[in-house]
Amino acid sequence: MGLLFNTVINSLILSSMYILAALGFAFLFNMLRIFNLAHGAIYMIGGYIGYYFIVELGMNHWLALLLTTLLVAAFGMFLERFLFRRLKGDFNLNIMACVFVAVILQTTVNIIVGDKTMAIPSFAEGVFRTALFSVSYERLVTFAAGLFLLGAIIWFVNKTRIGLQMQAIAQHRDGAILQGIDINRVSAVAFALGCALAAIAGIFLGAYLRLSPYMGDLMLTKVVIIFMLAGAGSITGILITGLILGTLSSVLPVFISGAASDAVIIAIVIIILLIRPQGFFGYQVEM
Amino acid sequence: MKRAVFIGMLWLLLAFLFAAGCAEQAEAPEGPKSPESSVETLRVGGIFALTGFWNAAFDNSIMKMLDEAAIYINEHGGIKVGDTQYMIEIVYEDTESNFDGTASAANRLVYEKEVDFIIGPAEHFTPAATPVTEPAGVLLFPGWYNVVPDEIDANTPYTFGTCQGSLPHGMAVIKSMRRDYPDIKKIAFLSPDDGAIPYIIPHVEKVLKEEGFEPVGDLIPFPNETEDFNPFVARILDLGDEVEAVFVEKSPGPAAVGNITKGLREAGKDYPIFCGSPISVADIATVAGLEAAEGIRTPIATRNDPEMPPVAAELARRITEKYGEDFPLSYQSAISLFVLKEAIEAAQSLDPTVVRDTLESMERIDTIYGPGVLCGEETFGIKHIISHPLPVQILKDGKPSPGGWIEIGYIP
Numbered sequence: 001m002g003l004l005f006n007t008v009i010n011s012l013i014l015s016s017m018y019i020l021a022a023l024g025f026a027f028l029f030n031m032l033r034i035f036n037l038a039h040g041a042i043y044m045i046g047g048y049i050g051y052y053f054i055v056e057l058g059m060n061h062w063l064a065l066l067l068t069t070l071l072v073a074a075f076g077m078f079l080e081r082f083l084f085r086r087l088k089g090d091f092n093l094n095i096m097a098c099v100f101v102a103v104i105l106q107t108t109v110n111i112i113v114g115d116k117t118m119a120i121p122s123f124a125e126g127v128f129r130t131a132l133f134s135v136s137y138e139r140l141v142t143f144a145a146g147l148f149l150l151g152a153i154i155w156f157v158n159k160t161r162i163g164l165q166m167q168a169i170a171q172h173r174d175g176a177i178l179q180g181i182d183i184n185r186v187s188a189v190a191f192a193l194g195c196a197l198a199a200i201a202g203i204f205l206g207a208y209l210r211l212s213p214y215m216g217d218l219m220l221t222k223v224v225i226i227f228m229l230a231g232a233g234s235i236t237g238i239l240i241t242g243l244i245l246g247t248l249s250s251v252l253p254v255f256i257s258g259a260a261s262d263a264v265i266i267a268i269v270i271i272i273l274l275i276r277p278q279g280f281f282g283y284q285v286e287m
Numbered sequence: 288m289k290r291a292v293f294i295g296m297l298w299l300l301l302a303f304l305f306a307a308g309c310a311e312q313a314e315a316p317e318g319p320k321s322p323e324s325s326v327e328t329l330r331v332g333g334i335f336a337l338t339g340f341w342n343a344a345f346d347n348s349i350m351k352m353l354d355e356a357a358i359y360i361n362e363h364g365g366i367k368v369g370d371t372q373y374m375i376e377i378v379y380e381d382t383e384s385n386f387d388g389t390a391s392a393a394n395r396l397v398y399e400k401e402v403d404f405i406i407g408p409a410e411h412f413t414p415a416a417t418p419v420t421e422p423a424g425v426l427l428f429p430g431w432y433n434v435v436p437d438e439i440d441a442n443t444p445y446t447f448g449t450c451q452g453s454l455p456h457g458m459a460v461i462k463s464m465r466r467d468y469p470d471i472k473k474i475a476f477l478s479p480d481d482g483a484i485p486y487i488i489p490h491v492e493k494v495l496k497e498e499g500f501e502p503v504g505d506l507i508p509f510p511n512e513t514e515d516f517n518p519f520v521a522r523i524l525d526l527g528d529e530v531e532a533v534f535v536e537k538s539p540g541p542a543a544v545g546n547i548t549k550g551l552r553e554a555g556k557d558y559p560i561f562c563g564s565p566i567s568v569a570d571i572a573t574v575a576g577l578e579a580a581e582g583i584r585t586p587i588a589t590r591n592d593p594e595m596p597p598v599a600a601e602l603a604r605r606i607t608e609k610y611g612e613d614f615p616l617s618y619q620s621a622i623s624l625f626v627l628k629e630a631i632e633a634a635q636s637l638d639p640t641v642v643r644d645t646l647e648s649m650e651r652i653d654t655i656y657g658p659g660v661l662c663g664e665e666t667f668g669i670k671h672i673i674s675h676p677l678p679v680q681i682l683k684d685g686k687p688s689p690g691g692w693i694e695i696g697y698i699p
Contacts, residue, residue, distance in 0.1 A: 003521050003524060003525050006517065006520075006521055006524075006554070007517075007518070007521055010515070010517040010518070010521075014515060114347050116613065117541045117542070117545075117567075117570035117573045117574060118573060119545070119573050119574045122576070127553050127555070129555065134553060134554055134555055135553070136553045139553075205514070209514050209515060209542065209546060209574075210541075210542045210545065210546070210573075210574045212542065214340050215514065218512070218513075218514050219514075249515065250515065250517065250518055251518070252518075253509070253513075253518035253519060253522075254518045254521050254522055254525075257480065257508050259480045259481075259508070259510040260480075261510075261518075262510060262513070
């Protein structure tokens with residue numbers, strides 16, 4: 001019972017964080033056709049900025065979360081305005097720029113913090129114990145925060161004017177422009193939102209797991225898998241495939257030895273993509 | 288416009304790389320010269336991860352200690368061969384944290400820089416270096432080994448290891464556990480799954496058996512580079528109440544041990560945890576939390592350890608002075624450099640073959656960790672392991688504390 005409960009909780013926490021990060025990635029691709037390979041590095045930067053606020057400045061965790069999110073969102077807007085907007089949608093140049101940004105961020109953090117092991121202190125101390133299972137408050141808080149943020153994002157995308165404009169651009173960019181949607185403004189918001197979501201996931205997982213200059217690489221792999229399985233243009237798809245990947249990542253290592261579990265996950269993804277290249281819920285993208 | 292952006296980005300990248308390259312310049316050591324001696328430079332190759340994951344994880348601190356060892360040796364007259372004092376200059380090449388990079392680095396050192404002696408690589412990259420160093424007759428001292436083929440074996444007559452490998456480190460912490468917990472028998476046994484398990488684990492299991500430990504269930508392998516270790520915690524918990532302690536062997540990073548520790552404590556398990564990797568218990572505590580990591584032990588040196596041998600203590604003092612109290616004390620390759628110095632001076636030659644033959648014939652080799660002895664014929668297929676004492680560190684009252692020095696003794 002304890003094993004089952006812990007595995008379920010673990011898969012839900014991982015899923016919620018994967019989904020948050022993947023949503024940010026999906027916003028940028030769906031709207032701007034930017035395959036943001038810097039997303040993992042932005043997730044990592046979020047974790048380190050959060051660490052700086054919480055550990056170095058002694059700030060309250062939630063205040064640090066808010067400030068980090070705003071800061072990274074502003075960084076996203078900066079990238080959109082001064083880098084990606086100037087590349088005018090050229091897919092190859094965008095890819096190059098993303099790699100460039102990722103390398104700069106990763107190398108900078110590596111030079112500054114190097115081999116120092118870091119982790120953000122828990123958002124909540126203590127363990128909730130019952131006769132059947134025990135779970136730390138940190139895990140519960142991470143899960144609850146992930147759930148709340150997912151709800152907030154879904155509400156934002158479906159109920160606010162700018163969210164609907166984002167959906168319109170994702171569905172038909174030229175049509176949306178003809179309807180008078182300010183593409184630059186919405187793109188800036190999408191960038192800010194995408195980076196903010198990555199930063200939030202970075203802070204929570206930086207506390208739940210630990211920080212490393214290369215933590216973004218692993219997350220980027222997961223995010224790309226979720227996005228490809230979900231298919232371009234589908235937010236619901238991200239939610240469902242995020243849940244599937246989180247569950248697979250938590251459950252398979254319990255039954256399959258060591259590194260083989262990662263290989264099995266990748267193999268499953270490849271088979272699915274061979275059968276359904278557009279993913280479960282998306283549409284075929286023409287570049 | 289696109290070209291302008293591209294050129295701008297290229298300039299920024301170049302400027303950034305230039306700034307990073309200028310950030311740290313190696314110190315040029317100067318040593319005392321005796322009036323009748325001539326002074327020359329001996330270039331010793333260093334294959335380490337200057338970039339990539341392993342730089343951040345380990346190699347940066349190993350290189351800093353190696354630099355300090357070279358400065359120390361040079362200050363004390365360098366390596367003396369006849370009337371000549373050789374001042375050591377470490378020439379680094381980058382493994383780029385991968386096998387291809389390691390092979391390229393070895394090639395550059397052997398054929399471009401023409402060095403006869405190489406220290407490193409650390410981690411599991413040695414099998415990529417020996418195919419280059421062995422045919423060239425270059426003496427290699429790996430910074431780490433896992434008892435895998437073409438690392439240190441019958442096919443590598445120019446490669447020597449000190450006690451800086453998974454097996455001796457595992458032995459140190461196992462012996463330390465037995466010393467402090469004479470009644471514990473049943474353990475959960477975990478190891479990173481990096482391809483070395485079939486080669487090293489049988490040797491470790493033998494040591495566990497000799498020391499009276501019995502693994503419960505099968506070995507639990509985990510990918511070292513994974514993020515979430517909770518599934519492996521679940522597997523330990525699934526072993527039941529029979530488990531009395533947890534042993535994480537080979538070279539897991541602080542993230543692995545820290546997250547496993549955190550998960551076990553969260554599940555209410557307070558049994559002792561010991562780890563065969565030379566990582567600071569403070570790093571494990573950073574991930575797991577101080578309370579959770581209390582009592583955890585690893586085979587690594589501790590600052591201000593009263594039992595630390597004098598040269599090692601002096602190097603620790605210098606590293607602390609330069610890089611601060613939190614900087615890891617990674618002696619792996621520094622020990623090798625001192626062994627190389629002793630072997631060259633005993634051989635009175637810079638010919639790697641002569642130095643190798645002399646080293647093979649030495650009955651006792653003084654290392655900065657204490658007296659060493661050549662061994663390893665049965666385990667490695669070649670008597671090229673210099674066994675010496677190893678320190679253990681324990682987290683006590685929230686602080687890394689010395690856990691005594693363990694005699695590894697003769698490795699069969």
